Amino acid sequence: MMTKDQIGFRYQKVFGEKATYIVRSPGRINIIGEHTDYNEGFVLPTAIDKGVYVAVAKRDDDLVRLYAESFEELFEVKLSDVEALPEGWQNYVLGVVGELRERGYELGGFNLYLDGDIPVGAGLSSSAAVECATGFALNVLFDLAIDRIAIALIGQQAEHKYAGVQCGIMDQFASAMSRAGQVIKLDCRDLSFSYKPLELGDYTILLLNTNVNHSLASSAYNERRKSCERSVGLVQGKFQDVISLRDVTLTMLEECVERIDNEAYIKSKFVLEENQRVEKACEFLENGNLDMLGSLLYEAHTGLSNEYEVSCVELDFLVEYVKQFPEVLGARMMGGGFGGCTINLVHKSFEDLLIERLVPVYKERFGLSLTAIKVVPSNGTEVLL
Known part of the structure; x- marks a missing residue:
């Protein structure tokens, strides 16, 4: 697991200033309940100790500047020009920005640094973690007062519209709502949920x-x-x-x-x-x-x-x-x-x-x-x- 000091240091190295907020959003596992989500059924996920880290700070202009450590790539766009790209890691961040603005939330320019330790290609929902980390970071940075479930839904829509993946809600919901030592019994029809103990003992x-x-x-x-x-x-x-x-x-x-x-x-x-x-x-x-x-x-x-x-x-x-x-x-x-x-x-x-x-x-x-x-x-x- 990475530390906030490591992420803060790397942010400062890229952007030449200290981050205002650092957010961690985890990947997830699903104990049981596969292919039930798109049939309005039940799933039983929980977050894991591997996640995505986002560090952010406001800018005094209207630029959105993103840096992904794993790609060693800096991306820049005007806030008013944010739209889906043909492909790329940027879409998972830009999709959240686009969804927030579409809902009437006021954003300014910002710098965002992205890193993580979720194994790629393992099916642990790194994309949902990026979306939730971005949503939470912008929520606190611009004082938007958005609740956790709404951030999960915003992440899901970002993936639909910007990444082109018609995913269910389980991944974002688990990333945003999990509690250590528990699993979430989630009803994919109405998003009602309850926590169940995950006490594994030996x-x-x-x-x-x-x-x-x-x-x-x-x-x-x-x-x-x-x-x-x-x-x-x-x-x-x-x-x-x-x-x-x-x-x-x-x-x-x-x-x-x-x-x-x-x-x-x-x-x-x-x-x-x-x-x-x-x-x-x-x-x-x-x-x-x-x-x-x-x-x-x-x-x-x-x-x-x-x-x-x-x-x-x-x-x-x-x-x-x-x-x-x-x-x-x-x-x-x-x-x-x-x-x-x-x-x-x-x-x-x-x-x-x-x-x-x-x-x-x-x-x-x-x-x-x-x-x-x-x-x-x-x-x-x-x-x-």
């Missing part, structure tokens, strides 16, 4: 990054969404009150979808069952039943691999491999699929040994390096200075 959360990103991820994502939408349309033919899969029961699916569109039926059935797994996970966490939580992770992976079909051979291999060890209570792929990480619930005393055993086996099997990422559930966005 266990810890280990992420294993496959370091693959299969090209069919985006097209498959769109196909899955369409399957769910087809089910909803078929059910609506008989049950007019249905708005999304959230309103659909298994009986409705069997009656209205199974015989007409089996593919849509299988995909939608997974979503219904995944929502139920989120509910069960909350019960297990409240009762401190980590064994049952682990079993639920394995069950979810089976569904993601065999029914929703968003896994890949590398993810499946990692989940199957850890099943042989009683020190691993559960594992599953995490995120959209076709690459990224598995999330593993591992006994602390076995964590390093598991990594030591698995890295060479994975390398031999796939010719790829396996990256182990140790994470600690942490607080959401914080003003450090």
Whole structure:
């Protein structure tokens, strides 16, 4: 974890002055609840101890000057000329600026320094962390009095309009709203939420990054969404009150979808069952039943691999491999699929040994390096200075 002194020093080196505020916004993991968000279902995320850091100060002109440490790149634009670029890291910051101005908030020129320690390509939502860190930094810098949920929503819209990614709200919400030692049960329909205990005792959360990103991820994502939408349309033919899969029961699916569109039926059935797994996970966490939580992770992976079909051979291999060890209570792929990480619930005393055993086996099997990422559930966005 970086320190505010390190970030402050680097800001001063770039801009020749001291930063007024330094904000940290974390990446996130999702304990369970995949592909439920765009079906108005439930998710169970929390922030981690790896994040994005933003240092800011006002300028006495109308310039927006941005510097990203990882790209060693300085970018400058007039506040009145802020718009989406064809591509680039700047869009995650400029999108927040654009959204704030569109909502009528008054901004002036500012300098902004950006750095972070979230592993790139691991599916830990570094983009949402950038958006939330930027939103919080500008909120305090210009005294805008925006609440945390609104900042998360602004970040989501920034990603839609400037980065061109039609993401759900989970990533930004987790980055902004998390509390250390707890997970958020978030209702993606109305953003109602509650905190559940994440007391792991002798266990810890280990992420294993496959370091693959299969090209069919985006097209498959769109196909899955369409399957769910087809089910909803078929059910609506008989049950007019249905708005999304959230309103659909298994009986409705069997009656209205199974015989007409089996593919849509299988995909939608997974979503219904995944929502139920989120509910069960909350019960297990409240009762401190980590064994049952682990079993639920394995069950979810089976569904993601065999029914929703968003896994890949590398993810499946990692989940199957850890099943042989009683020190691993559960594992599953995490995120959209076709690459990224598995999330593993591992006994602390076995964590390093598991990594030591698995890295060479994975390398031999796939010719790829396996990256182990140790994470600690942490607080959401914080003003450090």
